[in-house]
Amino acid sequence: MPEILSPVAYIIAVIALLFAIAHGLACRRHWRARRRFASLHRGVWMLVFLLLAALGGLFGTSLLGYRRLTTEVPVATLSARQLGPQQFALRVDFADGSHRSIELRGDEWQLDARVIKWTPRAVTLGAQPLYRLDRISGRYRDAAQAQSTTPSVVDLSGDSVLDLWRLKQRFPHWLPWIDADYGSAAYLPLADGANYHATLSPLGGLIARPADQATADKLKALGW
Numbered sequence: 001m002p003e004i005l006s007p008v009a010y011i012i013a014v015i016a017l018l019f020a021i022a023h024g025l026a027c028r029r030h031w032r033a034r035r036r037f038a039s040l041h042r043g044v045w046m047l048v049f050l051l052l053a054a055l056g057g058l059f060g061t062s063l064l065g066y067r068r069l070t071t072e073v074p075v076a077t078l079s080a081r082q083l084g085p086q087q088f089a090l091r092v093d094f095a096d097g098s099h100r101s102i103e104l105r106g107d108e109w110q111l112d113a114r115v116i117k118w119t120p121r122a123v124t125l126g127a128q129p130l131y132r133l134d135r136i137s138g139r140y141r142d143a144a145q146a147q148s149t150t151p152s153v154v155d156l157s158g159d160s161v162l163d164l165w166r167l168k169q170r171f172p173h174w175l176p177w178i179d180a181d182y183g184s185a186a187y188l189p190l191a192d193g194a195n196y197h198a199t200l201s202p203l204g205g206l207i208a209r210p211a212d213q214a215t216a217d218k219l220k221a222l223g224w
Helices: 002-032 036-062 120-124 143-148 164-170 213-221
Strands: 073-084 087-094 099-105 108-118 130-139 153-155 178-189 195-200 206-210
Touching (some): 002 036, 099 153, 108 195, 108 206
Parallel strands (some): 178 206
Antiparallel strands (some): 073 087, 195 206
């Protein structure tokens, strides 16, 4: 859905901008001819199309980075290698084929995502839930250590000028077709040589599982 909506929104923005330019030129022409009412009429339409262009560009840009969520889909595969006590190197392979190599401190890893769900009316028009991975961080099993130790956090969302999730948070009345926007997280223990799968359910819940039996045995030995 965002792969389709973003280009459509940009096309609408460009068309609206062209109409705004045309009305602006007509406004100037009428003003020079001293046809004030006609110039004012064209000026109002120019502002209307400029607003449509701005809204189209804003909506298209804010959708960038989000992916459609229709069934339980894989979002990342993680592989851990221990570097030292409570210190791990983690390779994260994403669903789009990219990957990140990071280091985490702690006993567990936690993956966070942002989820957007639409109103029933928008759903009937074909809108599907969207998700965007937000961050991955290390967790300490001991609460006292977690309080006294600086957590290791890696941003996964990337740099975005506009973000639909943040726009909804700041201006909730501007996007009435969004029914819910929230965060979801999942975590599992870190173990040397362990492999994990992270998926998102259609309801927007992030799920973490061992990727193989060897990892499942490692987690079982750790009390999971």
